[in-house]
Amino acid sequence: MTVSIVILAMIAGFLCMRLYSVLGRRAEHGEEPVQNRVEPVAAPAVLPLAEQPAKGSAQPLAQPPMLPVVERGLREIIAADRRFDPLAFVEGARGAYRVILEAFWRGDKEELAQLCDGDVLESFSAAIDARVAAGQTYDNRLVRIEEAALVGASYDAPFASIAVRFISDVAAVTRDADGTVIAGSLTDAVEVRDVWTFRRNLQSTSPDWLLEATDEG
Template sequence: MNYSFEYIDIILLAMIAGFIFLRLRGILGKKTGFEGKMPTQFEKEFKKTEVSPKQINDNFDEETQREFLKGARIAYETIITDFSDSDNKLIASKPLLSKKIHDQFQEALLDRRNKGHFAEITFIGIKSAAIKTHKKIEESLEVTVDFVSEIITCIKDKDKKIISGNGEKIKTVYDTWVFSKNIKSSNPNWLLIDTIT
């Protein structure tokens, strides 16, 4: 049986939904802590791509890797900037997270809210993204990606006093994220299943 999936289409839909939601909130005058840059001209940058399990496991060639990394970059920026929302809710990134990661992030957001803290994150950009490993484990495909990004980040209290980080200094961040796709699942998403910082 030939399995295929369209991870870029799903990520694009999540990004477009998030963008529309944020635009509506901006029009209604509700302030959020989102300070990242939403990607533009999706149609020009990303195209529909079908990648079979065989391509991941046996023939993950340069073109396939480039297409995967395009989606992974979008997912990375979406998740990082979504985590800075002052509402302490994961909105745009929820479809991109496994239950385990979503619960971990939600717990961190709840802890932040209970302390009266909020994060401000300005996403400068991704300096590099490279596939570290790719493998098939039972019915799942897993791809590990090393990211190097530049971010301005700080945590503020309810009085907007900085308690950690620096609101003016660009910080280089090194992350290793693992994305997974169940080839037998009807869900076509690639999901973030682990993070190593």
């Protein structure tokens, strides 16, 4: 029994010496510890007027699986801008979706000019002008956003483009100049599917992504 205890003690001492020779050497010679391969990335301000989840609110819906081409595009964007955070971007895109729709419905061209670019801004402005000329107004409500999923991503220096598919419920009403409902209903929401593409110059000091294209999803 005593011999067994001595043998076990010798083995334990040998293991301790081996551990010290491997781990202790790093501390003695001032070697730096190995860093994690993936560095944490701070979430920047992604889109103007981005929605931030309130304390205690439900968490955003999980992202569906992404196509390899989308993942490759996101990696290229992250390589060009280490501050870019895809999850923060999706939250910002959800907020921008609501803000842009509501600005369009009420005919606010100035706000749209801060959020949209090029042909999209021209299309929205033309639609607003046509609505005003017809004496019509929109009384629409974005009931909920069911899904906001990344479906496209690319980087063509210095511009990054990301496409987001939105599935939402919208209650839409069109009124004439007298306020009479001529189309739609506020009690019956319809499902709307959109694919919006946002674009940003990564060399710009502005963190804002502008809406550059819209399509049906």
